[in-house]
Amino acid sequence: MTPHNDETALLADADRRALKYLDSLPRRPVFPAQQAIAGLKALDQPFREQGIAAKEVLRLLDDIASPATVSSNGSRYFGFVIGATLPAAAAAERLVLAWDQCASSFDNSPAIDRIERIAGHWVLDALGLPRNSAVGFGTSATACTLACLSAARRSLLARKDWDFDGDGLIGAPEIRVVVSASVHITVKKALRVLGFGMNRLVIAPVDEHGRIDPLQLPALDDMTILCLQAGEVNTGEFDPFGTLIPKAKAAGAWVHVDGAFGLWARASSSAELVEGVELADSWTTDGHKWLNTPYDGAMAICRDADALATAMNSDAAYATASKDAQKNLTLEFSRRARGIPIWAALASLGREGLRQMIDNHIRQASHLAECLRAAGYQVLNRVVLNQVLVRADTDQQTTAIRLAAQASGQVWFGPTVWQGRPAFRLSISSWRTTDADIKLLADLLIRLKQEITD
Structure with a gap:
């Protein structure tokens, strides 16, 4: 193959692997498993005297690093106000x-x-x-x-x-x-x-x-x-x-x-x-x-x-x-x-699409807050935007529920401190997040609260 053909084949392989990764998002744990994280050690090798083929470089990245990534480009990541990448932008x-x-x-x-x-x-x-x-x-x-x-x-x-x-x-x-x-x-x-x-x-x-x-x-x-x-x-x-x-x-x-x-x-x-x-x-x-x-x-x-x-x-x-x-x-x-x-x-959203996307996240945040309040959670903010600030009955329960939710692999969100006490923050900002994802999050938190307080 000519160098041009080699490059074309390599980029085509990268696109194939990228599309496979995107297709896997609904099935992936939102935060990687410890086994996948431990597998990253395979990349920690001495700097080589001789390089390896570009297709092997790509294979190593995909086979070893892809499993250890966070699915923040998916629909059930609720940490740090991270939006998934719109198709046109990607x-x-x-x-x-x-x-x-x-x-x-x-x-x-x-x-x-x-x-x-x-x-x-x-x-x-x-x-x-x-x-x-x-x-x-x-x-x-x-x-x-x-x-x-x-x-x-x-x-x-x-x-x-x-x-x-x-x-x-x-x-x-x-x-x-x-x-x-x-x-x-x-x-x-x-x-x-x-x-x-x-x-x-x-x-x-x-x-x-x-x-x-x-x-x-x-x-x-x-x-x-x-x-x-x-x-x-x-x-x-x-x-x-x-x-x-x-x-x-x-x-x-x-x-x-x-x-x-x-x-x-x-x-x-x-x-x-x-x-x-x-x-x-x-x-x-x-x-x-x-x-x-x-x-x-x-x-x-x-x-x-x-x-x-x-x-x-x-x-x-x-x-x-x-x-x-x-x-x-x-x-x-x-x-x-x-x-x-x-x-x-x-260009892809237009004024109306941009408005609808942001409006939808604000609506989803409000609905999530209502579900959590009804289940006995303390929602600590007025939920005027896309942030839902939450606390359970005790600081220990708040931390335990967050850790259990993270360990489930179904969702991910992080901790915060509000007015001197632990809380967790749910940020809704991904165009991929559907009402079904919000229901999954609410149901999970409600179930965990019941299990931890029983």
Whole structure:
């Protein structure tokens, strides 16, 4: 066979194995068995002097690693707000891999440059955010938050005539950062990487739902970054944007919204939950959560497009590009075409399909909560979104039920702590999840509660 034929046969084999894996999802344990995990040792071999055939590399991956994967691309995974990948997004990802483009600028790939621009416009349209905002397609909400907060810091310092690019931070006017008491760890990580000491963050008290209490909002000024949340990680609740953001804007503060999954409620019939969020200065959201695109796809969105473009600029003498090229909006210089699967997902869903998918998950979460309450579980949140926060009669029962559910292989969800006590969190965000899957989850939890309390 020629090298071309070898490559074609190898890729065809990969597609065959991938389709076989997808077909197996309904029959696979959601979390792999210990035997499969132990089998991964077979891959832990010394680095070879001579390589092995590519078809053998693929066989090893499939035969040994596939059984040890988590079925998060299936219908019964309820942990960490992980959506399965929509078929159009998965197919687009395969095609993008064949293109093998450096998606930094128009010169690297005219096709990707144009499609990612369209994807950015569609994201702003779907989320109802200012149409002239910059949209950078980055790796994660963490990386995109870092980009947005970098733009925020640089902009606030420029108001004080401080040249951040030239003089850095030594001797610079201090910027205060106000975060929610329930701030997500990825925001704290981005702040820490940027040099905002954790001990210097100003903490805004929250109410019983995990939302910032406007009456206890710390003082803000024109050297403050206020970080808000669209979708608190446990309760799914939203900070009261309509009250908080006008206060912040009146003080001259920069408002950033962490909307990793909750921002997509803007595209649903429950958009009133996120009313006022469009008044912020920057936002982050993920595609690989509620939009159901492949992992490694998130968005940094900035109202002041020039602020993000200037903060992230990476032009060099040998590689200049327009200020809004993706390499000038994100952390990465050489980058994958992360916006293409997002374009494909939005193209395949349309406005109505996107609304229906999110509405369906919100409905399923509400129904699940009703079933669990009727069975004697404590549902600790109001279930306004896709998160169901649950506790049994005692902390010991809560932990035992979670572990038993995980061990069953039928579903998977993880632990959390709410108001100082153990709980578990059920996240519904996969396009594959049917009402039958919700019934299976509810029936399993009801049965386990009966068995453990008897």
